[in-house]
Amino acid sequence: MKNLKPYKECSSVFLDDVLKAKNISKKDPEYKKRVEILKPSVKKEYLTFETEHTANNLASLTTAGYVGQDKIDLLKLYKYDNSVIQKLNEEVTTLEGNRLINTCQNCTINEINSLDHIVPKDEFPEFAVNPRNLFPSCSKCNGHKSYVWRENKRSVFLNLYLDNLPEEQYLFCSPKFDADKITLRFTVENRFGIEQNLFGLIENHYKRLHLPKRFRKNSHDTIYELSKEINKYKDKISKDELIKTIKEDIVEEKKYYGFNYWKAIIKETLIDDKTYLTLMFN
Template identity: 35%
Template sequence: MLKINSYNESSFSFYKDVVSSKRNTVNKPRLKGELETISNDQSSYFDVYDDAFSSNSLSSIAAGSYNDNDKANLNGLYSYRSKKIQELKNLLTRHPLHTENILNTCQNCTINEADTMDHVLAQTEFPEFAVHPKNLFPCCGFCNKKKSDKYVDEEGNLLFLNLFLDDLPQSQYLHVNFGDNWLPRFYLDQPTDVSDKVFNLIKSHYERLDLLTRFS
């Protein structure tokens, strides 16, 4: 796993570019106007997200109060195949150390190709962040499905690493043994210099994405 570089330009400008690329349709003849009506609210929500992102406290964000029509409009802004989202994915999958190279492996698992964008805060609860560029993480479809809409548990504890923000330990925590017929068994072991909080988050990430079995 590698911590990858996040989007470093104006998040709300990215949102406005996505909105500008949309067109009114027969089914949504007032789409552009309806999105313009909530533009100031969106700007405020984006500021909240950016501040929480800077302090690595996304779990503190409360969902916005939009009606069903506005939620549908916001969710409709996201399409994995759209030009702006593909441009974002290409930017985010630049190797963090060797920017001339594309790192198109899902860093949530390091197994599959990054062929989707995971919403860190799920679209179902947070449609206001459906196209926030720091809320979209390139990953594989398997990890995306495994993560589903979960980000924290009932007690508010984080369930997954955010590899835009979380620093991985330098000490080794992933190990493998080989049994009969050289069948591998991967397991986690907490190094002495890794705190319980960090190790428990790593453990949750590995368990919920079924990584130890997938590695085998």
């Protein structure tokens, strides 16, 4: 996982731009006029959102209470393929060195194909297109999140715009060997003194998105790639040199994809495992 940088410009202007980009429908030619009437009140709510976002306290928000046609109209503002929203998606997923990241950072498994509403749009239609409320995601994570996003006025998922990920390891895996078959079990553990509130949020995020189970299901390709690399080079360079090279690659992978990137954790675990090394080098 990597933290992404939230939208830097004015959220109210972004709202204006989204509405401008909406096509006028022959079935509902008055749509834009109705939303224009709503805009002043919505922009006031944006100021509240901005305050709580800055304080990383979005879970304390209370809904403005839009219902009926007003709610329908505000929800209609959001469309994933809206040109303004797609531009936002590209902007926040562009990292240092102009590197575009297209993997969902909520899970680091699937490609981005949706935007997660950090504060659910059905409960808060006023924030349906607030750019700081839209986080690039995959539909799988979006589906797991559903409408549950806070408990006792505390978030239950990481907000990767705001919650700075620790550099300490918290994701671990343990291998089980059955003949030539390797299965992995993933756990989230606080072995290195991560601040307790942050660790609790990490633990909740991984549990509610079923990430340990999803990592296990998707682990076979990574195991195969590591074994393939070892088999390719083990007769060309020494065992110690090959292990050193793989570990150097793991360090770079963690820098690139995040310190607790699950594929790097798999490789690191296996390359330090005596049973695995015996299996591969004997």
